[in-house]
Amino acid sequence: MIAFVEGSIGTKEEEERIKAVRANSQYLITIGACATAGGLQALRNFNNTKAWTAGIYAHPQYISTLDTATAIAQHVRVDLELWGCPVNSHQVLSAIRALLFGVTPVQDHDKLCSECKRINVVCVMVTKGVPCMGPVTRTGCGVLCPRYDRDCYACYGPAENTNTDSLTHRFKELGLTSETIARRFFFINNGAPAFAKAGQMVSTAD
Ligand code: SF4
Ligand code: SF4
Known part of the structure:
Protein backbone atom coordinates (compact mmCIF):
# COMPACT_ATOMS: atom_id res chain seq x y z
CA MET A 1 0.00 0.00 0.00
CA PHE A 101 6.65 -0.67 -12.38
CA GLY A 102 8.56 -1.66 -9.24
CA VAL A 103 11.21 1.04 -9.76
CA THR A 104 12.42 3.46 -7.09
CA PRO A 105 11.28 7.00 -8.05
CA VAL A 106 14.07 9.45 -8.77
CA GLN A 107 14.38 12.54 -6.59
CA ASP A 108 15.44 15.77 -8.25
CA HIS A 109 17.99 17.73 -6.19
CA ASP A 110 19.35 20.02 -8.89
CA LYS A 111 19.12 23.80 -8.65
CA LEU A 112 16.44 25.79 -10.43
CA CYS A 113 19.09 27.87 -12.21
CA SER A 114 20.27 24.74 -14.06
CA GLU A 115 16.77 24.19 -15.43
CA CYS A 116 16.56 27.86 -16.45
CA LYS A 117 19.71 27.39 -18.50
CA ARG A 118 18.54 24.10 -20.01
CA ILE A 119 15.32 25.63 -21.33
CA ASN A 120 16.74 29.06 -22.19
CA VAL A 121 14.79 31.18 -19.73
CA VAL A 122 16.31 34.66 -19.39
CA CYS A 123 17.64 35.22 -15.87
CA VAL A 124 15.48 37.75 -14.00
CA MET A 125 18.16 38.38 -11.37
CA VAL A 126 20.73 39.36 -14.01
CA THR A 127 18.42 41.30 -16.33
CA LYS A 128 16.02 42.89 -13.84
CA GLY A 129 17.96 42.82 -10.58
CA VAL A 130 15.17 41.02 -8.71
CA PRO A 131 16.12 38.77 -5.77
CA CYS A 132 15.53 35.32 -7.22
CA MET A 133 15.90 32.31 -4.90
CA GLY A 134 16.61 30.00 -7.84
CA PRO A 135 20.32 29.49 -7.02
CA VAL A 136 19.39 27.66 -3.79
CA THR A 137 16.04 26.13 -4.80
CA ARG A 138 15.48 22.62 -6.09
CA THR A 139 14.13 22.17 -9.53
CA GLY A 140 10.89 20.40 -10.45
CA CYS A 141 8.36 23.16 -11.08
CA GLY A 142 9.36 23.75 -14.69
CA VAL A 143 10.81 27.19 -13.81
CA LEU A 144 7.31 28.49 -13.42
CA CYS A 145 8.06 31.97 -12.04
CA PRO A 146 11.13 33.06 -14.07
CA ARG A 147 9.28 31.93 -17.22
CA TYR A 148 6.77 34.69 -16.44
CA ASP A 149 9.44 37.26 -15.55
CA ARG A 150 9.08 36.75 -11.80
CA ASP A 151 11.64 35.83 -9.20
CA CYS A 152 11.47 32.39 -7.57
CA TYR A 153 10.44 32.42 -3.88
CA ALA A 154 11.70 28.90 -3.20
CA CYS A 155 8.45 27.00 -2.86
CA TYR A 156 10.31 23.81 -3.88
CA GLY A 157 12.68 24.04 -0.93
CA PRO A 158 16.46 23.84 -0.86
CA ALA A 159 18.47 22.08 -3.55
CA GLU A 160 21.47 20.00 -2.54
CA ASN A 161 24.79 21.74 -1.73
CA THR A 162 23.23 25.18 -1.59
CA ASN A 163 25.47 28.20 -1.16
CA THR A 164 23.12 30.38 0.86
CA ASP A 165 25.99 32.64 2.01
CA SER A 166 26.75 33.60 -1.55
CA LEU A 167 23.09 34.27 -2.35
CA THR A 168 22.77 36.39 0.80
CA HIS A 169 25.79 38.40 -0.34
CA ARG A 170 24.23 38.90 -3.81
CA PHE A 171 20.92 40.02 -2.29
CA LYS A 172 22.78 42.60 -0.20
CA GLU A 173 24.44 43.87 -3.37
CA LEU A 174 20.95 44.24 -4.85
CA GLY A 175 20.05 46.47 -1.91
CA LEU A 176 17.96 44.14 0.24
CA THR A 177 18.08 44.62 4.00
CA SER A 178 19.03 41.74 6.29
CA GLU A 179 15.43 41.54 7.46
CA THR A 180 14.11 41.19 3.91
CA ILE A 181 16.70 38.55 3.09
CA ALA A 182 15.85 36.61 6.25
CA ARG A 183 12.19 36.68 5.26
CA ARG A 184 13.07 35.13 1.88
CA PHE A 185 14.55 32.14 3.73
CA PHE A 186 11.86 32.11 6.46
CA PHE A 187 9.03 31.52 4.01
CA ILE A 188 7.14 28.38 2.99
CA ASN A 189 10.14 26.10 3.57
CA ASN A 190 11.50 27.81 6.70
CA GLY A 191 11.65 24.41 8.41
CA ALA A 192 14.12 22.99 5.87
CA PRO A 193 17.47 22.99 7.75
CA ALA A 194 19.41 24.83 5.00
CA PHE A 195 16.90 27.69 4.91
CA ALA A 196 16.38 27.80 8.70
CA LYS A 197 20.14 28.13 9.20
CA ALA A 198 20.53 30.76 6.47
CA GLY A 199 17.61 32.80 7.82
CA GLN A 200 18.97 32.72 11.36
CA MET A 201 22.47 33.64 10.23
CA VAL A 202 21.37 36.67 8.25
CA SER A 203 18.92 37.88 10.91
CA THR A 204 21.54 37.75 13.67
CA ALA A 205 24.42 39.10 11.56
CA ASP A 206 23.66 42.83 12.01
S1 SF4 B 1 15.97 33.51 -13.12
FE1 SF4 B 1 16.39 32.76 -11.05
S2 SF4 B 1 16.39 30.53 -11.28
FE2 SF4 B 1 16.64 31.38 -13.33
S3 SF4 B 1 18.88 31.50 -13.65
FE3 SF4 B 1 18.20 33.47 -12.84
S4 SF4 B 1 18.54 33.31 -10.62
FE4 SF4 B 1 18.52 31.23 -11.46
S1 SF4 C 1 8.51 29.87 -6.44
FE1 SF4 C 1 8.08 27.72 -6.71
S2 SF4 C 1 6.94 27.61 -8.66
FE2 SF4 C 1 7.98 29.59 -8.62
S3 SF4 C 1 9.92 29.21 -9.66
FE3 SF4 C 1 10.29 28.96 -7.48
S4 SF4 C 1 10.08 26.78 -7.09
FE4 SF4 C 1 9.12 27.24 -9.08
Whole structure:
Protein backbone atom coordinates (compact mmCIF):
# COMPACT_ATOMS: atom_id res chain seq x y z
CA MET A 1 0.00 0.00 0.00
CA ILE A 2 1.26 3.51 -0.87
CA ALA A 3 0.43 6.35 1.54
CA PHE A 4 0.44 9.94 0.30
CA VAL A 5 0.70 12.36 3.20
CA GLU A 6 -0.06 16.08 3.15
CA GLY A 7 0.34 18.51 6.05
CA SER A 8 2.75 18.86 8.94
CA ILE A 9 2.56 17.35 12.43
CA GLY A 10 1.11 20.00 14.72
CA THR A 11 -1.02 18.09 17.25
CA LYS A 12 -0.70 15.07 19.54
CA GLU A 13 -3.35 13.23 17.50
CA GLU A 14 -1.38 13.77 14.29
CA GLU A 15 1.74 12.43 15.99
CA GLU A 16 -0.10 9.18 16.74
CA ARG A 17 -1.92 8.99 13.40
CA ILE A 18 1.24 9.23 11.31
CA LYS A 19 2.72 6.27 13.18
CA ALA A 20 -0.39 4.22 12.31
CA VAL A 21 -0.17 5.34 8.65
CA ARG A 22 3.48 4.29 8.53
CA ALA A 23 2.73 0.91 10.12
CA ASN A 24 0.07 0.23 7.48
CA SER A 25 2.05 1.37 4.42
CA GLN A 26 4.75 -0.24 2.33
CA TYR A 27 5.71 3.10 0.81
CA LEU A 28 5.13 6.54 2.30
CA ILE A 29 5.36 9.68 0.16
CA THR A 30 5.11 13.22 1.51
CA ILE A 31 3.39 15.70 -0.76
CA GLY A 32 4.17 19.40 -0.56
CA ALA A 33 6.03 21.87 1.62
CA CYS A 34 4.00 21.27 4.81
CA ALA A 35 4.54 17.51 4.90
CA THR A 36 8.13 17.75 3.68
CA ALA A 37 9.47 20.76 5.61
CA GLY A 38 6.76 21.76 8.12
CA GLY A 39 5.23 24.52 5.98
CA LEU A 40 4.66 28.16 6.82
CA GLN A 41 3.27 27.14 10.21
CA ALA A 42 6.76 25.90 11.18
CA LEU A 43 7.60 29.57 11.81
CA ARG A 44 6.20 28.94 15.26
CA ASN A 45 9.20 26.70 15.96
CA PHE A 46 11.32 29.84 16.20
CA ASN A 47 8.91 31.53 18.60
CA ASN A 48 6.71 31.01 21.62
CA THR A 49 3.65 29.11 20.37
CA LYS A 50 1.64 29.68 23.53
CA ALA A 51 2.18 33.46 23.32
CA TRP A 52 1.18 33.44 19.64
CA THR A 53 -1.95 31.41 20.33
CA ALA A 54 -2.94 33.76 23.12
CA GLY A 55 -2.36 36.76 20.83
CA ILE A 56 -4.51 35.37 18.00
CA TYR A 57 -7.43 33.49 19.54
CA ALA A 58 -10.05 34.95 21.84
CA HIS A 59 -10.22 31.64 23.76
CA PRO A 60 -6.78 30.01 23.46
CA GLN A 61 -7.73 27.44 26.10
CA TYR A 62 -9.67 25.58 23.37
CA ILE A 63 -6.67 25.33 21.06
CA SER A 64 -4.97 21.97 21.39
CA THR A 65 -1.64 22.04 19.62
CA LEU A 66 1.99 21.05 19.96
CA ASP A 67 4.58 23.79 20.39
CA THR A 68 6.04 22.86 17.00
CA ALA A 69 4.88 22.12 13.45
CA THR A 70 7.26 19.56 11.97
CA ALA A 71 7.87 17.56 8.82
CA ILE A 72 6.66 13.96 8.55
CA ALA A 73 10.26 12.70 8.29
CA GLN A 74 10.91 13.96 11.82
CA HIS A 75 8.39 11.41 13.08
CA VAL A 76 8.50 8.35 10.80
CA ARG A 77 10.56 6.96 7.94
CA VAL A 78 9.67 8.62 4.63
CA ASP A 79 10.41 6.83 1.35
CA LEU A 80 9.97 9.75 -1.03
CA GLU A 81 9.57 13.49 -0.53
CA LEU A 82 7.76 15.55 -3.17
CA TRP A 83 8.55 19.21 -2.57
CA GLY A 84 6.62 22.23 -3.76
CA CYS A 85 3.70 24.42 -2.80
CA PRO A 86 1.87 23.02 -4.59
CA VAL A 87 3.59 19.95 -6.00
CA ASN A 88 3.60 19.48 -9.72
CA SER A 89 1.31 16.81 -11.17
CA HIS A 90 4.11 15.42 -13.36
CA GLN A 91 6.16 14.60 -10.27
CA VAL A 92 3.25 12.82 -8.61
CA LEU A 93 2.40 10.82 -11.74
CA SER A 94 6.00 9.86 -12.43
CA ALA A 95 6.41 8.69 -8.81
CA ILE A 96 3.25 6.56 -9.06
CA ARG A 97 4.28 5.20 -12.46
CA ALA A 98 7.74 4.25 -11.14
CA LEU A 99 6.25 2.48 -8.13
CA LEU A 100 3.73 0.58 -10.27
CA PHE A 101 6.65 -0.67 -12.38
CA GLY A 102 8.56 -1.66 -9.24
CA VAL A 103 11.21 1.04 -9.76
CA THR A 104 12.42 3.46 -7.09
CA PRO A 105 11.28 7.00 -8.05
CA VAL A 106 14.07 9.45 -8.77
CA GLN A 107 14.38 12.54 -6.59
CA ASP A 108 15.44 15.77 -8.25
CA HIS A 109 17.99 17.73 -6.19
CA ASP A 110 19.35 20.02 -8.89
CA LYS A 111 19.12 23.80 -8.65
CA LEU A 112 16.44 25.79 -10.43
CA CYS A 113 19.09 27.87 -12.21
CA SER A 114 20.27 24.74 -14.06
CA GLU A 115 16.77 24.19 -15.43
CA CYS A 116 16.56 27.86 -16.45
CA LYS A 117 19.71 27.39 -18.50
CA ARG A 118 18.54 24.10 -20.01
CA ILE A 119 15.32 25.63 -21.33
CA ASN A 120 16.74 29.06 -22.19
CA VAL A 121 14.79 31.18 -19.73
CA VAL A 122 16.31 34.66 -19.39
CA CYS A 123 17.64 35.22 -15.87
CA VAL A 124 15.48 37.75 -14.00
CA MET A 125 18.16 38.38 -11.37
CA VAL A 126 20.73 39.36 -14.01
CA THR A 127 18.42 41.30 -16.33
CA LYS A 128 16.02 42.89 -13.84
CA GLY A 129 17.96 42.82 -10.58
CA VAL A 130 15.17 41.02 -8.71
CA PRO A 131 16.12 38.77 -5.77
CA CYS A 132 15.53 35.32 -7.22
CA MET A 133 15.90 32.31 -4.90
CA GLY A 134 16.61 30.00 -7.84
CA PRO A 135 20.32 29.49 -7.02
CA VAL A 136 19.39 27.66 -3.79
CA THR A 137 16.04 26.13 -4.80
CA ARG A 138 15.48 22.62 -6.09
CA THR A 139 14.13 22.17 -9.53
CA GLY A 140 10.89 20.40 -10.45
CA CYS A 141 8.36 23.16 -11.08
CA GLY A 142 9.36 23.75 -14.69
CA VAL A 143 10.81 27.19 -13.81
CA LEU A 144 7.31 28.49 -13.42
CA CYS A 145 8.06 31.97 -12.04
CA PRO A 146 11.13 33.06 -14.07
CA ARG A 147 9.28 31.93 -17.22
CA TYR A 148 6.77 34.69 -16.44
CA ASP A 149 9.44 37.26 -15.55
CA ARG A 150 9.08 36.75 -11.80
CA ASP A 151 11.64 35.83 -9.20
CA CYS A 152 11.47 32.39 -7.57
CA TYR A 153 10.44 32.42 -3.88
CA ALA A 154 11.70 28.90 -3.20
CA CYS A 155 8.45 27.00 -2.86
CA TYR A 156 10.31 23.81 -3.88
CA GLY A 157 12.68 24.04 -0.93
CA PRO A 158 16.46 23.84 -0.86
CA ALA A 159 18.47 22.08 -3.55
CA GLU A 160 21.47 20.00 -2.54
CA ASN A 161 24.79 21.74 -1.73
CA THR A 162 23.23 25.18 -1.59
CA ASN A 163 25.47 28.20 -1.16
CA THR A 164 23.12 30.38 0.86
CA ASP A 165 25.99 32.64 2.01
CA SER A 166 26.75 33.60 -1.55
CA LEU A 167 23.09 34.27 -2.35
CA THR A 168 22.77 36.39 0.80
CA HIS A 169 25.79 38.40 -0.34
CA ARG A 170 24.23 38.90 -3.81
CA PHE A 171 20.92 40.02 -2.29
CA LYS A 172 22.78 42.60 -0.20
CA GLU A 173 24.44 43.87 -3.37
CA LEU A 174 20.95 44.24 -4.85
CA GLY A 175 20.05 46.47 -1.91
CA LEU A 176 17.96 44.14 0.24
CA THR A 177 18.08 44.62 4.00
CA SER A 178 19.03 41.74 6.29
CA GLU A 179 15.43 41.54 7.46
CA THR A 180 14.11 41.19 3.91
CA ILE A 181 16.70 38.55 3.09
CA ALA A 182 15.85 36.61 6.25
CA ARG A 183 12.19 36.68 5.26
CA ARG A 184 13.07 35.13 1.88
CA PHE A 185 14.55 32.14 3.73
CA PHE A 186 11.86 32.11 6.46
CA PHE A 187 9.03 31.52 4.01
CA ILE A 188 7.14 28.38 2.99
CA ASN A 189 10.14 26.10 3.57
CA ASN A 190 11.50 27.81 6.70
CA GLY A 191 11.65 24.41 8.41
CA ALA A 192 14.12 22.99 5.87
CA PRO A 193 17.47 22.99 7.75
CA ALA A 194 19.41 24.83 5.00
CA PHE A 195 16.90 27.69 4.91
CA ALA A 196 16.38 27.80 8.70
CA LYS A 197 20.14 28.13 9.20
CA ALA A 198 20.53 30.76 6.47
CA GLY A 199 17.61 32.80 7.82
CA GLN A 200 18.97 32.72 11.36
CA MET A 201 22.47 33.64 10.23
CA VAL A 202 21.37 36.67 8.25
CA SER A 203 18.92 37.88 10.91
CA THR A 204 21.54 37.75 13.67
CA ALA A 205 24.42 39.10 11.56
CA ASP A 206 23.66 42.83 12.01
S1 SF4 B 1 15.97 33.51 -13.12
FE1 SF4 B 1 16.39 32.76 -11.05
S2 SF4 B 1 16.39 30.53 -11.28
FE2 SF4 B 1 16.64 31.38 -13.33
S3 SF4 B 1 18.88 31.50 -13.65
FE3 SF4 B 1 18.20 33.47 -12.84
S4 SF4 B 1 18.54 33.31 -10.62
FE4 SF4 B 1 18.52 31.23 -11.46
S1 SF4 C 1 9.92 29.21 -9.66
FE1 SF4 C 1 10.29 28.96 -7.48
S2 SF4 C 1 8.51 29.87 -6.44
FE2 SF4 C 1 7.98 29.59 -8.62
S3 SF4 C 1 6.94 27.61 -8.66
FE3 SF4 C 1 9.12 27.24 -9.08
S4 SF4 C 1 10.08 26.78 -7.09
FE4 SF4 C 1 8.08 27.72 -6.71
